[in-house]
Amino acid sequence: MKARFTPFDFLRLAVLCLIGLSMALPFLWMVGASFKPYTEIDTSQLIPAQPTLENYPIVLNQADAPSLGKKLDLKFGRWYFNSLFTAFGITLLQVLTSAMAAYAFSRLRWRWRDRVFLLYLATMMIPGLVIMIPAFQIVVWMGLLNTYAGLILPMAFSTFGTFMLRQFMLGIPRSLDEAALIDGASHWRVFLDIILPLTRPGMIALAIVTFLGSYQSFFWPLIMLNDDQLYPMSVGMLAFDTIFGRQTELIMAASVMNIAPLILVFVIFQKFMVKGLQLGAVKG
Amino acid sequence: MKSRAKTFWEVCLFLGPNLGGFVVFMAFPVLMSFALAFTNWSLKPAVGLEFVGLRNFGDLLLFRPLDGSAGGPLPLAYLGAGLVCCLGVLGVLWAQISSWRGLRLGGALLATLGAALVLAGAATQAPAGGQGLVLAGLVALLTGVLHMRLEPGQDETRPWGPGPALLPPLLIAAGAAALWAMHGAMFATYAPRDARFWQYLYNTLFLMIGIPFSVLGSLLLAMMLNERFALGPAWGRTAGAGLCLLCGAVSCVLLWRAGMPNWAVIGALFWLIAALGFAFGVVAFRTLFYLPSFTSGVALMILWKALYNPRVGPINAVLEQVATFFNLPYEAPNWLGSVALAKPALVFMGVWATIGGMNMLLYLAALTNIPAELTEAAKVDGASPWNRLRHVIWPQLAPTTFFISVMSIIGGLQGGFDQARVMTAGGPAGSTTTLSYYIYLLAFQNLDLGYAAAISWVLFTIILLATLINWRFGREVEQ
Numbered sequence: 001m002k003a004r005f006t007p008f009d010f011l012r013l014a015v016l017c018l019i020g021l022s023m024a025l026p027f028l029w030m031v032g033a034s035f036k037p038y039t040e041i042d043t044s045q046l047i048p049a050q051p052t053l054e055n056y057p058i059v060l061n062q063a064d065a066p067s068l069g070k071k072l073d074l075k076f077g078r079w080y081f082n083s084l085f086t087a088f089g090i091t092l093l094q095v096l097t098s099a100m101a102a103y104a105f106s107r108l109r110w111r112w113r114d115r116v117f118l119l120y121l122a123t124m125m126i127p128g129l130v131i132m133i134p135a136f137q138i139v140v141w142m143g144l145l146n147t148y149a150g151l152i153l154p155m156a157f158s159t160f161g162t163f164m165l166r167q168f169m170l171g172i173p174r175s176l177d178e179a180a181l182i183d184g185a186s187h188w189r190v191f192l193d194i195i196l197p198l199t200r201p202g203m204i205a206l207a208i209v210t211f212l213g214s215y216q217s218f219f220w221p222l223i224m225l226n227d228d229q230l231y232p233m234s235v236g237m238l239a240f241d242t243i244f245g246r247q248t249e250l251i252m253a254a255s256v257m258n259i260a261p262l263i264l265v266f267v268i269f270q271k272f273m274v275k276g277l278q279l280g281a282v283k284g
Numbered sequence: 285m286k287s288r289a290k291t292f293w294e295v296c297l298f299l300g301p302n303l304g305g306f307v308v309f310m311a312f313p314v315l316m317s318f319a320l321a322f323t324n325w326s327l328k329p330a331v332g333l334e335f336v337g338l339r340n341f342g343d344l345l346l347f348r349p350l351d352g353s354a355g356g357p358l359p360l361a362y363l364g365a366g367l368v369c370c371l372g373v374l375g376v377l378w379a380q381i382s383s384w385r386g387l388r389l390g391g392a393l394l395a396t397l398g399a400a401l402v403l404a405g406a407a408t409q410a411p412a413g414g415q416g417l418v419l420a421g422l423v424a425l426l427t428g429v430l431h432m433r434l435e436p437g438q439d440e441t442r443p444w445g446p447g448p449a450l451l452p453p454l455l456i457a458a459g460a461a462a463l464w465a466m467h468g469a470m471f472a473t474y475a476p477r478d479a480r481f482w483q484y485l486y487n488t489l490f491l492m493i494g495i496p497f498s499v500l501g502s503l504l505l506a507m508m509l510n511e512r513f514a515l516g517p518a519w520g521r522t523a524g525a526g527l528c529l530l531c532g533a534v535s536c537v538l539l540w541r542a543g544m545p546n547w548a549v550i551g552a553l554f555w556l557i558a559a560l561g562f563a564f565g566v567v568a569f570r571t572l573f574y575l576p577s578f579t580s581g582v583a584l585m586i587l588w589k590a591l592y593n594p595r596v597g598p599i600n601a602v603l604e605q606v607a608t609f610f611n612l613p614y615e616a617p618n619w620l621g622s623v624a625l626a627k628p629a630l631v632f633m634g635v636w637a638t639i640g641g642m643n644m645l646l647y648l649a650a651l652t653n654i655p656a657e658l659t660e661a662a663k664v665d666g667a668s669p670w671n672r673l674r675h676v677i678w679p680q681l682a683p684t685t686f687f688i689s690v691m692s693i694i695g696g697l698q699g700g701f702d703q704a705r706v707m708t709a710g711g712p713a714g715s716t717t718t719l720s721y722y723i724y725l726l727a728f729q730n731l732d733l734g735y736a737a738a739i740s741w742v743l744f745t746i747i748l749l750a751t752l753i754n755w756r757f758g759r760e761v762e763q
Contacts, residue, residue, distance in 0.1 A: 012508055013561055019505070020557045020572045021550070023640065027575070028553060029598055030587050044601035046549045101302035110295050116303075123310050127698045127747060129720055130740040133727050134313035134320060157305025187294050216581030218702055223728050234582040238706055241586050248590050258583040266578050270571055 027259075034253035038067050041249050055253035067247065075228060076254065079236035082148075084261070086221075086232055087214040089152040095207050098161030099199065103191050105162065106169040107177065117166075120159045128219075136223055146227045155214060161206050168202035169195060204272045212262060233258050320737040327731035340738035344481055347474040355474070362463070362470050369459035375452025376427060377757050386447020388432050393453040395428030397421075397460070415624070416486060419493065428453070480714065480722065481739070487627065488718040492696035494631040494638075499688055501639040503681070505573060506647035509566045524562035528555045570648070573640025585706040588633050592619040620708050623715045630703055630716060643688050650684040651677075690754050697747050719743050 029046060034055055036048040043049075057063040060076050104110075105117050135154050144150030176198075177190045185193075196203075218234040225231060228239065237251075237258060244250055321341075324334050349355040379390065401421030408417065431449075476482055532555025539548035560568040576584065591597050600616050607614035619629040654677065662672045700718030704710045710717035710725070717725075719739065727736035 009513055013513065013558065016508055016569050017554055017558045017561060020561075020569055021554050022636075023572055023575055024553060024557065025550070026587060026591060028549070029591065032549075033590070042596045044546070044596075044598060046546050046598075097302040097305065100298045104295055104298035108291065108295055108298065110291055116299075119311070120306070123306075123314065125748075125751075126314055127694075127740070127744055129698060129723055130317050130737075130744055131310060131313045133723075133733055133737050133740065134316035135309055136727075137316070137733070138308065138313065153305070154309045157302055157309060159306065159310070162302060188297070191298070212578050218582055218705075219724075222705070223724075237582045237586060241589075241706070248593075248596065251586055251590065255583040255587055258581075259579045262579050263575075266574070267571070270574075 030252050030255055033249055034256045036249045038065075038247065038249055041247075055249050056257070059250055059254045059257070065247070065250070072244065072250070074236070074240060075231070076236070076240075076257075078229060079231050079233045080257070082230055083215055083233040086148065086151045087211050089148070090155045090214040091207050091210045093152065093156035094158050094161050094210050095203050097156065098158055098165050098206065099196065099203060100191070101162045102165035102169050102199075103187075103195060105166045107190075107195070108187065120162060124159050124163065132219065132223070139224065146225055146230060148230070150224055151221060151230070151232070155217065155220065158210070161210065164206055165199060165202050168199050172198045201272065204269070208265065208269050208272065211265065215262065317737045317740065320734050321741050322738075323734045324732075325734035325737070327733060336734070340735050341742070343477050343735070344738060344742060346477055348477050349474055351473070358466065358470055359474055362466050365459045365462035365466065367459075369456055369463065372452045372455030372457075372459060374753070375455060376431065377753075379449040379452055380431060381757060384447055384449035386445060386449040388444050389446055390449040390451075390453045391428045391431030391433075393428070393450065393457065394431055395425050397453065397457050398424030398426070398428055401460075415627075416490070419490070424456070480717075481719075483714060484717050484719050484722045487714075487716060488697060488700060488720075490627050491631060491634070491700055491716075491718060492693070494635045495689070495692045495696055498635045498638045499643060499685070499692060501635065502641075502643035502688075503647050503685075505640055506644050506651055507677075509570055509573075509644075509648060510651045513561075513565055521562055525559040528559035528562060531555050532559070570640075570644075573644060575640075576637045577641030582702065582706055584637065585633075585703055589620065589707045592629055594618040594621065620716075621712055623712055626708060626712060626716050630700075630707070633703070643692070646684055646688060647681065650681050654680045686754075690751060693750050693754060694747055697743065697750065 032046045032048065033041070035051040035053070036043075037050055037052045037054070040048050040050070054063060054066075058065045058072060059074065061071055061074055064070055065072055105113060139145060139150045139154065142150075144153070172195065177194050180190050180194055181187075215232075216234055217232070218238075221232050221235045222238075225235065228236070231239065237254060240254060241251060322335060322337060324331060324336050324340075347355075347359040376390075376394065378384075379387065384390075398421045401424060402418050403421075405415070405417030405419075405421055431453075532552045535555065536548045536552040539545075539551055557568075557572065560572075591599050594600055594616050597619075599619070604614055604616070606612075617625055620626050658676055658680070659672060662676045667675070698720055700716070701720040701724060704716050704718060704721040705724070708716045710721050720743075723736045723739050723743070726732050726739065
């Protein structure tokens with residue numbers, strides 16, 4: 001174990017700071033640009049000479065855009081809600097069904113278990129694009145086009161999550177639940193009272209990954225929706241960029257608001273997430 | 285023993301919800317997609333559903349004669365030459381792994397071939413094709429030079445002697461020469477039935493050249509983050525952080541007074557990061573490096589689109605200042621709007637976004653799992669840092685590297701949709717359209733679901749082959 005701060009450490013710290021700077025600079029520029037008045041957007045200053053907060057109410061449709069002389073009529077708040085709502089829905093369903101299926105694959109004994117699990121693993125290899133086209137057709141047949149259900153349901157069942165939680169549950173000693181079973185507890189009781197609490201780190205990691213992924217999902221909502229009342233933030237941002245792409249200051253204000261919840265979630269949960277990801281990955 | 289019926293109901297209870305969703309939204313779509321690939325399924329109401337056999341795949345992969353005649357054996361010969369090239373490449377990998385005799389001569393041949401390709405690419409200067417030739421040449425050059433090392437256990441008396449390892453480079457050379465000779469005649473009389481598919485396949489592969497940089501960069505970052513800083517007691521940390529903040533404030537004020545507000549802000553940010561580093565150690569850097577990859581979505585791409593903006597974007601502003609400073613001629617590069625620069629610009633963005641992401645975390649986990657005795661023993665035996673890295677750490681990381689490269693290649697082959705849709709609309713002149721974006725265009729703009737499904741299965745086959753090759757050779761390297 002080293003106990004001293006050597007010149008080499010100093011160099012390492014400096015290099016790390018420089019790399020960190022290159023990672024942070026685009027974000028700094030984004031925040032800076034979001035506070036620029038529209039007269040200043042062509043300047044190359046990182047910090048505007050006359051910072052203004054007015055871009056945010058414009059994007060949120062509370063004020064007129066000075067360059068247009070009217071409101072943008074974006075449904076930005078609505079898109080926010082849609083993104084958060086679908087991401088929460090997908091995360092909740094996915095963690096719940098994955099945990100239950102993982103229990104069936106790791107604790108119950110039944111005839112076709114390993115074969116069905118192999119089938120799950122096999123589909124993990126198939127690219128999402130192969131599945132998307134028929135999945136779209138199925139959603140059309142089910143009449144779920146342009147509905148929240150159509151956004152949430154197809155994404156709510158994950159083979160990856162099942163796989164990850166199964167690995168977690170296999171790591172829990174069997175003696176714990178066998179004792180309970182012998183004492184006459186039902187599988188449902190064992191699942192709720194013994195296995196779930198012990199699987200919590202894995203479930204939290206899965207939940208964060210799923211939440212971050214669904215909050216940003218783009219392809220599926222893009223092909224599923226043509227009603228801008230239902231757009232999640234990703235598709236809404238694209239629409240915004242297509243119409244008002246030249247208004248960099250407004251786009252950047254929107255981007256800041258788009259990214260802020262992600263950073264919040266990540267900074268709060270980063271410890272769980274890094275641990276869980278590494279555990280799942282190393283075991284898998 | 286419990287009764288069978290009870291077990292059945294329990295399985296239904298636990299597995300039911302997930303299995304139901306799995307069947308409806310995954311298993312069944314896979315089967316259906318496979319069936320669709322053999323039909324002309326379309327969302328246009330005027331088109332009736334028909335079974336068309338292999339026609340979709342033929343339209344995608346085959347050539348057609350330009351004059352409308354039946355066609356001759358030339359396309360087959362052309363395809364054969366291409367296959368010979370591919371076989372040669374596989375042979376090179378195989379020779380390297382099983383240490384065939386004659387590696388040096390084979391390597392020299394390969395390196396020469398690579399140099400010739402680079403020169404040819406530079407000479408033709410075709411914007412798209414030239415890039416590809418230069419790239420392939422560089423790969424051949426690099427592989428050749430690596431190939432020229434003498435593996436231990438080889439016949440050291442005749443290091444340049446011919447051996448079976450000469451065969452694969454000869455195959456590549458023969459194949460390439462045949463392709464070159466037939467190229468003119470081939471494309472004077474034949475055209476690919478779907479020329480766009482080949483262009484987009486090339487684009488997809490080109491955009492994947494960021495992967496090795498990203499993986500190596502992740503490894504470097506992970507190694508820098510692996511050792512904690514010995515910062516001493518808590519007051520030492522606080523003092524260091526405070527000192528950094530003070531430096532930041534002073535430099536910020538000084539630079540601002542000197543009329544360089546941008547440098548003032550950048551300097552302040554640098555010292556702030558350093559202060560965070562002192563306060564929270566490696567965790568601060570890990571979080572910061574991970575920042576681009578968990579925000580990697582549409583918002584980040586829109587941000588980069590603004591950064592690359594040729595007129596008001598900051599990247600060009602910096603370039604212009606650098607050019608004026610050194611008195612160089614300056615012409616604003618139109619990053620995303622030019623055929624030659626669009627792909628490299630996207631590759632750069634991709635490396636920036638993924639370098640500190642999942643791969644870095646995986647490497648960090650793997651580095652922590654290396655037993656300390658191993659590196660200590662090597663140190664005691666007097667191994668240099670490079671040798672410790674090469675012969676102790678790198679082999680221990682092999683499973684992780686293998687996993688990361690397989691996942692990156694699979695992701696890369698399927699990737700490119702988001703950036704094509706958000707940043708470039710696949711342009712200019714289709715130069716950033718990848719296969720995934722092509723599938724999207726065909727399926728949801730042309731409404732040709734059958735044809736799109738056929739492409740997705742061709743893509744799946746390519747991914748499967750890449751994974752198999754990776755698996756075969758990756759496992760060998762691990763041992």
